[in-house]
Amino acid sequence: VDDLLWMRTEGLDIAVIEHARTGLIAGICGGMQMLGHLILDPERIESSGSTRGLCLLPLNTTMRQLKVTIAGTGQMIVGLLFGQPVGTIRLHGYEIHVGETSYLGQAQPFAEVIRESVDRTETVTDGCMSEGCRIFGTYLHGLFDGDDFRHAFIEAGRAYYHLTPAAELNNWGSNRQ
DSSP states (O other): OHHHHHHHHHTHHHHHHHHHTTSOEEEETHHHHHHSSEEEOTTOSSSSSOEEOOOSSSEEEEEEEEEEEEEEEEEESSSEETTEEOOOOEEEEEEEEEEEEEEOTTOBOOEEEEEEOSSOEEEEEEOEEOTTSSEEEESOBTGGGSHHHHHHHHHHHHHHTTOOOOSOOOOHHHHHO
16 A cells, blocks of 8 residues: 555556556556555555555455465466467466455456465465456466466567567576476
8 A cells, every 4th residue: 555655656656547548567466456446454554544546457455464475376267468369378476465355346357376275275266357458467476487477478468569579488487497
């Protein structure tokens, strides 16, 4: 919430909203929360109160005491990224956040994620995409470490802006292992 208030003080909220009219936006974790309609912080966990988000994704977040720290794998639900077809993309990363996000009626989920911890495994819907899939948000940190997602992200962004395909895409994620 405080980061969003700082953005407003600096006028960056207006710049992001203006860019969203025709551009591409990705929000991870707190970035996704800021792209929503409301960030509620009734217990003042991360801020001095609640605030209106940028209203670019149909979601609200309520800050909670419990911090989520868990690994996750999954796949994108919609085979589109930035309005470009990308097929089925496997995702992996981790969540580390406070806040419980609720999705509004028209929300289009970004991914289905399997959260794995020592004592349980659960499948959850993660994140949200805007109509036209130009804006998305997710709780998955480390998303760009996976070659498949990173390549799809680059290719979809280049296609959206009518740029020629990348001459080469490095598989550094696979090479690191």
